[in-house]
Amino acid sequence: MQTSQRTDQQRATERRRKELLEAADRVVLRDGPEASMNAIAAEAGITKPILYRHFGDKNGLYRALAKRHTDALLASLRTALDSADARRDRVEATLDAYLTAIEARPQVYRFLMHPTEQESSDTEKGFDAGRQSAPLLRRLGEELARIIAERLDLGPGGDELARVWGHGIVGMMHAAGDWWLGERPCSREQLVRHLADLLWGRLAAAADMPGGPGL
């Protein structure tokens, strides 16, 4: 029968694709995000054209690779967001989940943050001003925005507000996490508390330094 055979072929192809992705994963995690297609092909025991047949181009391979890791990270963040009872605890748990992930596997983090300049397709060749951030950040931002809009009563225009906050919070988490991972100026728990304090309006409530120009 043609269909069942076709299905067998497809499964074999998918299995092969998965093997190639795992080889690529090993290389990227060993050599960093700039790993060459030659190196990946060699790790998989084959040569370049096969990679190109499976993934189209380097971006295709990297997008497939990033999707796996991004899905995993997103799942753990969603779990954290549903964990505790108090809002502050949930926010802290989510921040902590993100920081724990990037701390545990910095190479994965480094790869995911690498801008892969996903195909522009619709933009008219030249200047897409935005889209500078890694796709991971965009996805996290949108996801968080959805959750905020669903769970918080923000009144009229709440959806727009939720999206701004989603991207803003993710950006805060990312930048602080990146800096923290490089310099390790404090414990993870303390960083989480500091960031939650910021979100809880402590910046607005703090007193001016006596004698200064104030902020």
Added chain:
Amino acid sequence: MQTSQRTDQQRATERRRKELLEAADRVVLRDGPEASMNAIAAEAGITKPILYRHFGDKNGLYRALAKRHTDALLASLRTALDSADARRDRVEATLDAYLTAIEARPQVYRFLMHPTEQESSDTEKGFDAGRQSAPLLRRLGEELARIIAERLDLGPGGDELARVWGHGIVGMMHAAGDWWLGERPCSREQLVRHLADLLWGRLAAAADMPGGPGL
């Protein structure tokens, strides 16, 4: 006299360097951050090796180029931070200054956010986990941290807190700005207000959506 002559030479060299930087600027702003060294040399009316003599490698040129724009942006942000009287107005003015800058010259913004993988030098070849962000963001974060630590009375451990907040706020501004620049979901003024609301603790104060699981 040897010293004065040496000074003349140095000045000539610096002027030449400046000319080359201006040519590079034109090309990068026209062709994007991936402009080739050949293209830059051609724009300057010379050939590659001269560029390499002046700037060492591509990163050297790009770092020199980025410094000028970063200095300019930082100056305008500092001005905004000293503008109004109320803290909320200052924060809004600063956010607005940043967003105005990236809106007015998105090519410059795009170039500055391009990760230039500045020389690692001290890290032992392979894994610097952090340092993923563009140098511009690090610098903005450190600068903001300094100002916060100087002007706010945050009690013991305030310096550490200020640094976390500095990088966190800059990251928030960057991610939200990048998303906004790409999708233009609202006016600049509204984005500024939304972000300031976030920093003013409105996330913590918002009511749960009635009937939902809450956040």
Added chain:
DNA sequence: CGGTAGGTGTTACCGTTAGTAACAATGGCA
């Protein structure tokens, strides 16, 4: 049985890139 279609795999190449070696010309200075 032989043909044909589709998948896997190869070698050998292309165009472009960052970066370099080797050499020529200019101009001030002893």
Added chain:
DNA sequence: TGCCATTGTTACTAACGGTAACACCTACCG
């Protein structure tokens, strides 16, 4: 005049992403 530094060139290397052309195997189908 001879020396030295600087500016400039041409011509190259090594590596990269990507592709064309071809060989092989296997399975279905007349």
